[in-house]
Amino acid sequence: MAAYEGKSGMVIFSPHIHSRSSIEKIMWNVVLALVPAVLAGIYFFGLNSLVIIFTSLVTCVASELVMCLFTRRPVTILDGSAVITSILFAFMLAPDCPLYIVISGAVFAITIVKWAFGGLGSNFMNPAIGGYIFVSASWHDIVTMHTDPLSVFKTGGWNSVMSTHFDNYLNLFTGNIPGTIGEISKLALLIGLVYLMVRRIVSPVIPFVFLGTSALFLWIFGGLPFGNTCFTGNPLFHLLTGGLILCAGFMAVDYVTSPLTVKGKIIYALCLGVLASVIRLWGDFAEGAFYAVALMNIFVPLIDRYTAKRIFGYGRSK
């Protein structure tokens, strides 16, 4: 890389792109975009979901503070990244989740998944998803055994969805359904996502390709687990249930754990869509999107390596 090494460190040669964005600005904007979904969770599930979100918030920020002091780094609790992790982590939990599970998952997310690998910018996996995987593996019966339209569909097929009246798309869209705190209201999540896209904080590539691939895949192969032929799936129902939109809009697009180039983003999102759908259709869990994101996070450095842009004047010319 064309770089100049001097007394004050290494500087990459000009042109430099100046931007007024900063970590704090981006992070607090994401927090703002999550507020509608927080309000929706509190509206539909009552104050208990606020208690869970607040517990997660306090625990994450406290863990961040402890790790900053322990590693003797500048204290970064106000940059908003721990706040985002805490809200996203609480979003994946059911509203009746015991508080000790919330606390241990939040501590795991910040101390192990984020700080053990070097803090913000160095974590290989989305901390919130890491925390969720920890609690869902540890307290499987408590964390993942809530009834939501997707698990009803998974166990009983379309007939039990009809009999439990979960086929009302308006309810699915606004969030008037059982589920986890953050993923129920697609409307609130989409409001936040549109805000982030308008402010140009989130590039639309990953959410659109992710959701598009999932919808296509679930449409083509969605009927197979129930003995139907191809092209009989119901992509709309799948998109409006579970955490697909939460994952695509707020977790898969995390700057640290998503590829840098547009080409890389497309590859990443394509794989995410296929993986999430495969886990949904044939996996043990009802919701596969979180695990798909966790798995693809690990491949992001590889994708970045193969899709890196050629620096002008370097490398082979073709």
Add this chain to the structure above:
Amino acid sequence: MKRFILGLAPVLAVSAVAVTGLGMGIVLAFSLIISAGLVSLARKHLPEIMRGAVSVIIIAGVVTLVQAALFYLLPDMSSSFGIYLPLIAVNCYIYYTALIYGEGEAQGSPESSRTVLMAGLFIFLASIFAGLVREIAGRGAITLTLPAGGAGTLDLMKLLPPGVSISPAAVFIMPAGGFLVAGLALAFFQHIYKKRA
């Protein structure tokens, strides 16, 4: 300084229960110390080209004897070890220690004997530590006799004050929990090394 992470498999595989962690620690330390001693004794009587091969045979022989003894003396323990007991015969931790300190240049010196004894002691401590941590965190209990959950199990969940209900984090008795504990222990030692340097 070269640092290796050796001997993970047997420790992680059987340390989900405290008492099998303890048993594996004893078996590992015993096989290590005995085979390193025998390798060291055999060294002078062998041409150099034969030493590696003979060491392998000695280690495999010692482990086979331990396996047979355990099978008759403690059949419960032996069956809970499963395949991981014969697999000690190909464990790098034992090979490394036995070959470097039993057969290498430093052979016979008090220092090499001390190193072998320390290596045995530490794999023993590591096994007990992993077993205790994983069972307390993952099952909320300490098993002192086999089978786990039987009469010899100390249930820590009963010690909680009434009204408090906490279930243990089952991930710690899964393989992932073994790696988690190993990783945390590794981070701790890395921290100590960095402080010293």
